[in-house]
Amino acid sequence: MKHVELFSGIGGFRQALNLIQKDFDISFECVAFSEIEKNAITTYKANYDTADEIEMGDIVSFNSDEENIRNLHFDLLTGGFPCQPFSMMGEQKGFADTRGTMFFEIEKILRVKKEQGEQIPFVILENVKNLYTHDKGNTFSTIKKHLENLGYSFFSSIFNTENFALAQKRNRIIMFATTKDLPDDFEFSAEKIKQVFDAHIEEFQSIYKQKTTLDVLDKEVSEKYFLSERLKPTILSNGTAGFKSNSKINLLTARPLCATMHKMHRACQDNYFSQEFITSNDPFLYLQHEYTKEEEATHLIRKLTPEEAFNLQGFPKDFCKKSRELKISDSALYKQAGNAVSVNVIYAIIYYLFVNQKLGV
Structure with missing residues (x-):
């Protein structure tokens, strides 16, 4: 055909x-x-x-x-x-x-x-x-x-x-x-x-x-995918008086991927995961976790990598490999994953x- x-x-x-x-x-x-x-x-x-x-x-x-x-x-x-x-x-x-x-x-x-x-x-x-x-x-x-x-x-x-x-x-x-x-x-x-x-x-x-996001998440990734101490309070917050949200991380089923993932929205819109959730022998302890201000400072939290985003859309993780070799940026790869069927x-x-x-x- x-x-x-x-x-x-x-x-x-x-x-x-x-x-x-x-x-x-x-x-x-x-x-x-x-x-x-x-x-x-x-x-x-x-x-x-x-x-x-x-x-x-x-x-x-x-x-x-x-x-x-x-x-x-x-x-x-x-x-x-x-x-x-x-x-x-x-x-x-x-x-x-x-x-x-x-x-x-x-x-x-x-x-x-x-x-x-x-x-x-x-x-x-x-x-x-x-x-x-x-x-x-x-x-x-x-x-x-x-x-x-x-x-x-x-x-x-x-x-x-x-x-x-x-x-x-x-x-x-x-x-x-x-x-x-x-x-x-x-x-x-x-x-x-x-x-x-x-x-x-x-x-x-x-x-x-895939049964859960744990089937997709890599245990070790580049430091650049982790939230900085400066960004954590904004990304993990529940918003302001004019905009309130329920920001949760460590979801077993990811939120819909979007073409603007590289812009890093709040955790009520995009997908973020703690290293404890990804690597723990009992990740269910960290499900949909809402971190306190004190915890934010001590826990490593990251976004999806482009490879993981591709995988959540049903593509192999190495689909990105040849693109990276041709100097395609992370932001472009995130956009491609978010727009994909x-x-x-x-x-x-x-x-x-x-x-x-x-x-x-």
Whole structure:
């Protein structure tokens, strides 16, 4: 099955497809990918062999010449199109934001291929949970309507990463569209796919299977990842009179990773861990610990490393290695991890669709 990965980032969809191929001998070939962020492209090309693939670059520029689209031949289109216009953390401008119009570039590719007589049978898209409710549901309804108007059956559900053997809580909407005939009882839901995933998890040899953050955290890391005495009071505080929060560290399930992890937010937003929790023979003594002012001064507390952040998204820790060799900074790697699609979620969906339900057969 030939695959085009749009808004690829570091290749979360591609990584999942590669692992499915390894575990179940199903052929997936990436023929083209698009990305505009140069550091993400560096990491992508450092970890995947893209020598014979079309590097689409800026999708708007690529699509401006429809002959570029007609020269693409593929069966599966995937993409985590920009989420900032719909995110609770942003201004929620939606389609009024240039990045929010990227869905229509996806639609253009699908329309041109249909007009060419090569309608793409499978589409899988990812975005933030808030897409469902943005603009009182109108944004989501528009996406659904446009895909249905192109002849697709459309499905969607909200998937939580922690339900698919990764130690991170992260809710994302996954949309699946297909032109294939489906069984009358076909169901595309996070609950159904988790049920299938859990039933077959012993067959999944290539994915990471984490029960807690302790499966990810390295016992020894560089000193630069530890909080300074100056930063500790701010990072661990519960806020001020105008902003109160419940800052806890040492969580067994990590908070959602964000693209701005390198900025080091308070411990109510980002993930921080004490060295006692990581190295203790009884780490449960330190669960969700709230340190007193006196304790802050005597305990070593650190943030995630980029390698650990990648791992919490389902990538191997050495995914960063080649990027580091190419002088990609920690801040860029944190951004890449925060923007990535969680590999295990996509793996579970691909398994359900193409192994369990045999839709590609």
